[in-house]
Amino acid sequence: MKTLFRSLLAAALFTGASCTASAQTAPAAPVAPAADTARITLNPALINAVNTQTFEQFRETVRPLIAQMAGKRVVSMGEGTHGTAEFYKLRFWLTRILVEEHGFDRLALENTYGDTYLLNQALQQRRSTPASLKPLMQRHLLAMWQNQEMADVLTWMQTYNRTHRRDVELTGIDIMFVTADAQLLQAGLAKVRNPEVQAATAQLLKNAQYNDNYWYKLSDPAFKRNRPEWLANGGEGYKAADKVLAALATAKLPRKQQEVLAGAAKNARLAFDVFYQYEVFKRNSSRDSAFAEMTKFVAGPRHKVIVWSHNAHVARTVAAAGDSNGGGTGDFLERMFQGQYYVLATGTAGGTFAATTDRFISPASVMTAHPLPQAKAGSWEASLSQVASPVYFFNTHQLGAQDLQRPLRLVGQTVGSEDFYSDTQLGKSYDALLFVRQSTAATPLQ
Structure with missing residues (x-):
């Protein structure tokens, strides 16, 4: 149940006997004190x-x-x-x-x-x-x-x-269903005359569409998962998003468009981070930290x-x-x-x-x-x-x-x-x- 709240992506990615590395390397959580179960009466004040x-x-x-x-x-x-x-x-x-x-x-x-x-x-x-x-x-x-x-x-x-x-x-600050992120980036960078950027945005869109479709299918009991293919797609998606985010740093775009596209690229990279973390470090990825990173981004220097x-x-x-x-x-x-x-x-x-x-x-x-x-x-x-x-x-x-x-x-x-x-x-x-x-x-x- 906890993973539905705090690491929804990992809930699907790290389930099953074939994926135990994350659990093996995770630090042991401190033992919480026993909960008090006596009914209390709040002070009316x-x-x-x-x-x-x-x-x-x-x-x-x-x-x-x-x-x-x-x-x-x-x-x-x-x-x-x-x-x-x-x-x-x-x-x-x-x-x-x-x-x-x-x-x-x-x-x-x-x-x-x-x-x-x-x-x-x-x-x-x-x-x-x-x-x-x-x-x-x-x-x-x-x-x-x-x-x-x-x-x-x-x-x-x-x-x-x-x-x-x-x-x-x-x-938005969540990291599920990122096809819209990829579409924004492909459209926004269409006029950038750089073959590597165009290839990266096309790759990101392909990975995002695959991943989003996979999420839809996970609720179907008859769906047969192809975990190696999913992992490979996620790794490619992270690398593509990383390339696009780096390219945006030097792209000559209007300020508002630059901000929007940077948010989309950051969001997409965070969405695929769970695959990167597993591939490189054999560990889980925190959805809460992604929420916080996106909140910091949308707040910028002046917004409330x-x-x-x-x-x-x-x-x-x-x-x-x-x-x-x-x-x-x-x-x-x-x-x-x-x-x-x-x-x-x-x-x-x-x-x-x-x-x-x-x-x-x-x-x-x-x-x-x-x-x-x-x-x-x-x-x-x-x-x-x-x-x-x-x-x-x-x-x-x-x-x-x-x-x-x-x-x-x-x-x-x-x-x-x-x-x-x-x-x-x-x-x-x-x-x-x-x-x-x-x-x-x-x-x-x-």
Whole structure:
């Protein structure tokens, strides 16, 4: 389960008896202290009730939370599940406040850079209308983002950018499905008169298309893997992306185009890094470090970035015991943006959530509603659900002696992930937690 969150690529690459080298060379993880399972009662003084009836009422009740976020360069907003309507809605409202009132100008999703860039470009077209969103979202977003709550975010972005001089841009930090990255690079470098560059972009596109198609097939139980061919393709893809990235350093292109293509090349190289790491060092590759590298890139020297990703990624600590790939994305970002990183987790005790039966999510996966089982006894959720307020937040650093290792539910995008818990000390992982006692599955696109 941990690999679905923190090293999705390696989850498929390193499974099976024939691939044990990575496990043999990985350093032993420290033994975590036993989790505390006694139910706790939060100090009422810590609870900040949140009114969700209207955006205006919400804005007033989250002023203390916004005050903590406003001065940061990077604010991550986690999600306890990939398919909860309230997590999308409340993070949208928080994002809107940070953009409209505090100068944040980039929203980074757990979605591939190239596809998200193409979606953003379509949103910027003045002729675009909300009615055109559905096909764009289905083409460029992983299925977990294809819901009506996310459509509301994009509709707001369209309206905001038509009426403000400084646009808010949608961008991506994930490293799956990189064909769009390769297509951007081939088109953007088509006029560069260098046979080696043209050969490298053509090779990268070939490797990206093969790899993306392989990801789609991995969810088919009848698919017979050709692991040697996959490894070879991945190694070629890394070398091609590396050549393209080096060529961009001397290419004479307009500044904005140079930035976009550099992001695509960097994203593609990170996507194939798992194959490079295995081929050269016989070790795993950290998806969280890739998220952090892409976040640093899109932030650049001047942008203020909001990241939407799973709680397990944006945390400062690892999501599961035994994971030896470094900290969570938040740990890397804390070091990259010292004192300028803030992370909010979201959680729920029960209700429904949207998930897919596919083993690996893709833009074509189908998300349907499923029940969340009752929170595990002794978990954070079991204790937090006892608070009277249906929606509230609290600062984790004020938990004091109550901030012990306790199970925290981390639900992914797949059916069956709803029973996964990770022993977590909230204050070490997050700055605040926004809790929704009863939640509902994300709404299908209309």
